[in-house]
Amino acid sequence: MPQDSPSPADQADRFARAREVQAVALLEDYVEMIGDLIAEMGEARVADIAARMGVAQPTATKAIARLKREGLATSRPYRGVFLTEAGAEMAERVRARHRTVVELLIAVGVPAETAELDAEGIEHHVSDRTLRAFEAFLAAARH
Amino acid sequence: MPQDSPSPADQADRFARAREVQAVALLEDYVEMIGDLIAEMGEARVADIAARMGVAQPTATKAIARLKREGLATSRPYRGVFLTEAGAEMAERVRARHRTVVELLIAVGVPAETAELDAEGIEHHVSDRTLRAFEAFLAAARH
DNA sequence: GCGAAGAAATAGCCTATGCTATATTTTTCG
DNA sequence: CGAAAAATATAGCATAGGCTATTTCTTCGC
Numbered sequence: 001m002p003q004d005s006p007s008p009a010d011q012a013d014r015f016a017r018a019r020e021v022q023a024v025a026l027l028e029d030y031v032e033m034i035g036d037l038i039a040e041m042g043e044a045r046v047a048d049i050a051a052r053m054g055v056a057q058p059t060a061t062k063a064i065a066r067l068k069r070e071g072l073a074t075s076r077p078y079r080g081v082f083l084t085e086a087g088a089e090m091a092e093r094v095r096a097r098h099r100t101v102v103e104l105l106i107a108v109g110v111p112a113e114t115a116e117l118d119a120e121g122i123e124h125h126v127s128d129r130t131l132r133a134f135e136a137f138l139a140a141a142r143h
Numbered sequence: 144m145p146q147d148s149p150s151p152a153d154q155a156d157r158f159a160r161a162r163e164v165q166a167v168a169l170l171e172d173y174v175e176m177i178g179d180l181i182a183e184m185g186e187a188r189v190a191d192i193a194a195r196m197g198v199a200q201p202t203a204t205k206a207i208a209r210l211k212r213e214g215l216a217t218s219r220p221y222r223g224v225f226l227t228e229a230g231a232e233m234a235e236r237v238r239a240r241h242r243t244v245v246e247l248l249i250a251v252g253v254p255a256e257t258a259e260l261d262a263e264g265i266e267h268h269v270s271d272r273t274l275r276a277f278e279a280f281l282a283a284a285r286h
Numbered sequence: 287g288c289g290a291a292g293a294a295a296t297a298g299c300c301t302a303t304g305c306t307a308t309a310t311t312t313t314t315c316g
Numbered sequence: 317c318g319a320a321a322a323a324t325a326t327a328g329c330a331t332a333g334g335c336t337a338t339t340t341c342t343t344c345g346c
Contacts, residue, residue: 006259012197015172018264019304022165026333029158046294054155059334061295066332078294078341108247109276116149121161121268130261133252162334169303189324202304204325209302221311221324 018125025124028094029053030063031072034081035091043080097131098123104134107141161268168267171237172196173206174215177224178234186223240274241266247277250284 006014033052037044050060064081067073072087083091101123105115126134149157176195180187193203207224210216215230226234244266248258269277 008191008195011176011195014260014263016197017260021264023332033154047292048151052151052154054159055333056335057294058296058336062333104251105273105276108251108280110273111276114270114272114276117157117160118268118270118273120157121164122265125261125264125268127257127261129257130248130253133248133254133257137251166302190322198303199305200324201306201326205303 021125026063027067027070027072028090028124030060030067031083031087031091032094032098034067034073034083035088035095038083044082045080049081094123097126100131100134100138101126103138107138164268169206170210170213170215171233171267173203173210174226174230174234175237175241177210177216177226178231178238181226187225188223192224237266240269243274243277243281244269246281250281 030049030053033049034044037048037052041048046060046064047057049064050057053060053063055063064073064075067081067087068075071084072090073081073083075081098119101119102112102115105119105122106112110118173192173196176192177187180191180195184191189203189207190200192207193200196203196206198206207216207218210224210230211218214227215233216224216226218224241262244262245255245258248262248265249255253261
């Protein structure tokens with residue numbers, strides 16, 4: 001039997017947090033990818049964004065509209081997509097977190113390929129507190 | 144520059160997998176919770192399920208309808224909810240995975256409370272391969 | 287400079303997951 | 317036993333995120 005079963009309210013809070021995280025996860029993925037595309041190719045086109053996200057082009061267009069609504073990106077019709085300052089900041093944070101999660105997984109014995117695959121979903125749920133613990137663990141592991 | 148940047152197709156596959164995972168995550172959460180409720184209280188009522196999930200009662204009813212559609216649970220109007228064999232099996236698997244994820248997080252230095260909070264979202268993205276790595280790591284850590 | 291090709295936007299549809307408000311059924315108790 | 321209370325179901329709505337089909341705009345090449 002679990003000796004520390006949480007109260008229903010606590011548990012509800014946990015699920016509520018997981019739901020909130022999930023709501024921003026997509027934004028994070030798009031923002032990071034747009035940052036990648038700009039870094040690699042000089043610009044982020046809707047078609048490339050859609051291809052990398054593995055979605056149809058109108059789906060990407062709709063997501064970009066949401067990014068604009070949330071102040072993370074800008075774009076003009078038939079032109080490329082750009083990140084706002086807030087968007088670029090988010091992209092950098094997400095990229096760093098992704099790297100740390102992959103490294104942590106590898107450090108505890110997950111094969112590199114699997115680590116990449118699982119990190120894509122896991123990273124969004126890694127809180128700042130947990131991220132710091134991961135960094136400390138990795139620093140210690142590196143002596 | 145990232146020396147191992149994945150092909151757009153590979154990356155799209157990763158996102159596709161993350162999306163699939165997310166689609167079953169809710170089912171897993173409900174099934175696990177229904178299992179908990181039956182174990183603790185002898186039965187799982189819609190109102191209790193809703194309270195623990197932190198959602199309105201009709202939302203829980205709708206989710207239960209989906210569980211029934213997917214062959215994971217059964218129920219009759221105005222009566223409790225029960226798990227099918229498949230549902231019970233899923234509940235056990237999810238519960239074990241949850242425990243392992245929490246333990247792993249704690250083992251790498253995450254505070255217990257934070258571990259519980261983050262595990263709620265992380266667990267769904269932990270593949271079998273990664274779960275086995277976690278178990279091996281924990282076994283080694285315990286000597 | 288103009289027509290074809292390509293890229294992006296728009297229209298319209300679907301499912302999942304939330305919600306509130308309201309009906310219905312069951313349970314409880316005076 | 318019958319009415320009030322509690323539990324559950326249903327109706328109806330919203331948003332997010334998918335899709336295909338179609339329109340509109342830009343770009344390219346002759």
